[in-house]
Amino acid sequence: xxxxxxxxxxxxxxxxxxxxxxxxPRDLLEFAxxxxxxxxxxETKEASCGNDQNSAPRPGKAxxxxxxxxxxxxxxxxxxxxxxxxxxxxxxxxxxxxxxRASVCAEAFxxxxxxxxxxxxxxxxxxxxxxxxRLQDACRDILLFKNLDEEQMSxxxxxxxEKFCTEEEHIIDQHDDGDNFYVLxxxxxxxxxxxxxxDKLVGCxxxxxxxxxxxxxxxxxxxxxxxxxxxxxxWCLDRLTFRRIIVKNNAKKRKLYExxxxxxxxxxxxxxxxxxxxVDVLSTKVFNDSQQIIAQGDLAVSFYIVESGQVRITxxxxxxxxxxxxxxxxxxxxxxxxxxxxxxxxxxxxRAASAYAVGSVKCLVMDVKAFERLLGPCMDIMKRxxxxxxxxxxxxxxxxxxIEQHSA
Numbered sequence: 001x002x003x004x005x006x007x008x009x010x011x012x013x014x015x016x017x018x019x020x021x022x023x024x025p026r027d028l029l030e031f032a033x034x035x036x037x038x039x040x041x042x043e044t045k046e047a048s049c050g051n052d053q054n055s056a057p058r059p060g061k062a063x064x065x066x067x068x069x070x071x072x073x074x075x076x077x078x079x080x081x082x083x084x085x086x087x088x089x090x091x092x093x094x095x096x097x098x099x100x101r102a103s104v105c106a107e108a109f110x111x112x113x114x115x116x117x118x119x120x121x122x123x124x125x126x127x128x129x130x131x132x133x134r135l136q137d138a139c140r141d142i143l144l145f146k147n148l149d150e151e152q153m154s155x156x157x158x159x160x161x162e163k164f165c166t167e168e169e170h171i172i173d174q175h176d177d178g179d180n181f182y183v184l185x186x187x188x189x190x191x192x193x194x195x196x197x198x199d200k201l202v203g204c205x206x207x208x209x210x211x212x213x214x215x216x217x218x219x220x221x222x223x224x225x226x227x228x229x230x231x232x233x234x235w236c237l238d239r240l241t242f243r244r245i246i247v248k249n250n251a252k253k254r255k256l257y258e259x260x261x262x263x264x265x266x267x268x269x270x271x272x273x274x275x276x277x278x279v280d281v282l283s284t285k286v287f288n289d290s291q292q293i294i295a296q297g298d299l300a301v302s303f304y305i306v307e308s309g310q311v312r313i314t315x316x317x318x319x320x321x322x323x324x325x326x327x328x329x330x331x332x333x334x335x336x337x338x339x340x341x342x343x344x345x346x347x348x349x350x351r352a353a354s355a356y357a358v359g360s361v362k363c364l365v366m367d368v369k370a371f372e373r374l375l376g377p378c379m380d381i382m383k384r385x386x387x388x389x390x391x392x393x394x395x396x397x398x399x400x401x402x403i404e405q406h407s408a
Contacts, residue, residue: 127162155245160183180242182236184209191205193223216242267378277374287362294354296314296354300348301367302341304341305365309362312358316328342371
């Protein structure tokens, strides 16, 4: 069965995806609504202002690489800004609806169709300890790898291979088919885009960064040419392995989280769409036996849900009012499906308790901004639990500490 891809769809989705990856919006649906609304408004204004200019087609970009190149350093951690960008005016890129690459064909990729690929062995390129350490250092700030768990990251590192390049060597050429995703370890590389048949320098990579992902994700030709300015070293991940790990594993992970979130009593008051937003912002952290997860007295930055293992909650208390030496006592244990760290976020106070892993523990983690934005409907439940915590502390210590002054 042959399905025809509507003209302009590939370019439209590419440009939207670039803006999402660049902006990292907290609310994807709201961002999409704003993006396409402004895109339509711009198209309407341009159409109304110049019917006499309609004979000259507007320039368009399937991938807005010129703008994207300027974001390289901030996306990979050199000048990462933590200020909200909500006050900045959102500019939707112009989509070319007149020119279509004849060689572009969107590739169907269904993460559920995994029977054949799962039978194939994972690609592995042997590395020395020194090579692996260099590779880990190079991948530390790569945006695409931020949400991979330990197992996925290990598969990525195993599959990558080293490539040394010489001065003036072309790493990729605009309009070529995509073969690899590249992570820079060392060297300088210029980015060129053809404008009116001439190569225009639009940016550069300097000893850090990554490139080549868009052509692999969407099966489109390369959007720019990358040329080595000096000898350098790159780490490469082939296209099939890239899609298998980044796309498919993340899709499977999302399904698992969706099923897990549905079993949590805390989130039953959320609508389905709200629970899906929670899944989108969750990340995974693995803790070893006895490793401290949160520390009493620290500022609260995250909320935790136990996915597997057990977590021991402790609190430091003086035995008597005159005794200045504090004793750390166990006050609770959290297991699969239970959560902790919420009281500090509810009351905006420092942590009143510490948490330690019992054996190997995997937690789903949500940062404070996402917690405040998404879990508003659950606040009443969490506030009611404060009374239960006070009862436990009276049983343990013989008196009720001022839990509102701390928080767990």
